Amino acid sequence: EVMKETFNISMMEKKLKSHFNLQDVVVVPGDSDEYPWVKKEMGRACVSLMKKKFSTEENIIAVTGGTSISAVAEMMAPNTELEKALFVPARGGLGEQVENQANTICAEMARKASGKYRLLHVPDQLSKESYSSLVEEPSVREILGLIRSAAMVVHGIGEARTMATRRQSSQELVDKLRDKNAVAEAFGYYFDQSGDIIHKVLTIGLQLEDLATIPYVVAVAGGSSKGHAIQAYMKQGPSEVLVTDEGAAKAILSEI
Numbered sequence: 693e694v695m696k697e698t699f700n701i702s703m704m705e706k707k708l709k710s711h712f713n714l715q716d717v718v719v720v721p722g723d724s725d726e727y728p729w730v731k732k733e734m735g736r737a738c739v740s741l742m743k744k745k746f747s748t749e750e751n752i753i754a755v756t757g758g759t760s761i762s763a764v765a766e767m768m769a770p771n772t773e774l775e776k777a778l779f780v781p782a783r784g785g786l787g788e789q790v791e792n793q794a795n796t797i798c799a800e801m802a803r804k805a806s807g808k809y810r811l812l813h814v815p816d817q818l819s820k821e822s823y824s825s826l827v828e829e830p831s832v833r834e835i836l837g838l839i840r841s842a843a844m845v846v847h848g849i850g851e852a853r854t855m856a857t858r859r860q861s862s863q864e865l866v867d868k869l870r871d872k873n874a875v876a877e878a879f880g881y882y883f884d885q886s887g888d889i890i891h892k893v894l895t896i897g898l899q900l901e902d903l904a905t906i907p908y909v910v911a912v913a914g915g916s917s918k919g920h921a922i923q924a925y926m927k928q929g930p931s932e933v934l935v936t937d938e939g940a941a942k943a944i945l946s947e948i
């Protein structure tokens with residue numbers, strides 16, 4: 693039975709890897725929609741990938757918010773290779789509760805790994821005018837430089853409607869996402885089924901185009917309910933690696 697299970701999992705990893713054309717895919721057993729511990733297993737799997745890929749010369753790791761990346765932080769153990777890492781949040785405020793914010797998770801990861809961190813203090817609601825003046829602030833520019841030179845990015849993928857609701861987005865945005873058939877969300881960008889960007893939250897930090905030059909981009913997302921979101925994001929998303937669970941893997945593979 694154990695052999696069969698291992699076989700199934702590695703078949704799923706292989707199929708997803710070739711379907712999405714990724715460098716690596718890790719599928720952990722179970723469905724995180726049903727069992728919270730499955731999310732922690734994704735976190736554990738992500739930590740071991742991070743350790744494997746980490747280099748002390750290029751030590752900046754940018755992380756997003758969300759419960760999946762929070763599970764990565766939770767599973768991070770002290771005295772790891774990552775104690776030379778400098779953790780930075782990928783983007784500024786997106787409207788999340790404090791425990792789901794990139795800043796919080798970034799600080800937590802650094803604390804657990806005995807690494808260092810820098811934060812990005814940017815309000816959630818930015819007008820174009822405040823955005824333009826904030827990016828010119830020397831302290832903000834310095835952090836932005838660090839973020840853009842990250843060697844590794846670890847991010848979540850959300851289901852569009854779930855994310856818009858969780859972030860208490862305006863009715864205007866909710867309507868726009870519905871009208872344009874938003875399916876996925878990552879980094880504060882919303883994507884439709886083809887992976888085209890249909891909305892972008894105005895905030896400071898990594899822009900999607902910056903990710904093209906970042907060597908190692910890992911997505912952590914699971915649960916059968918995220919099958920469509922993962923599929924949509926992966927059509928054009930710049931991530932090379934996917935850490936997911938059996939629930940999402942089955943949902944995706946049943947449709948391809």
Ligand code: G3H
Pocket residue numbers: 756757758759760761848849850851855877878879880
């Ligand atoms: O950007 C994606 C979302 O942050 C995913 O959040 O990991 O809590 O589902 P989640």
